[in-house]
Amino acid sequence: MSLAPEVDLDPLITRNDPLSGAVIAAIMQEAGLRAVRKNRYVILQNDLEEAYTAQVKTGTEVDKFEFYK
Secondary structure (H helix, E strand, O other): OEEOOOOOOHHHHOOOOOOOHHHHHHHHHHHHHHHHHOOOOEEOHHHHHHHHHHHOOOOOHHHHOHHHO
16 A cells, blocks of 8 residues: 555644544554545545544544543
8 A cells, every 4th residue: 555646744744633653543544444445555635634534533622521421
């Protein structure tokens, strides 16, 4: 699995929310799975964006604790 030449990783890394190495790995794995599901062996920018939204849940601090109630 490889990245398409037009893929830019800078927007992924320079976003406001801090990402751990494990989260970045999960995003890349998710993007790879999305590419394979579309019968491709190259990850496109769109795959990364969709994987980011699937893996990184954005919300307020209050939303983080709603799961435990």
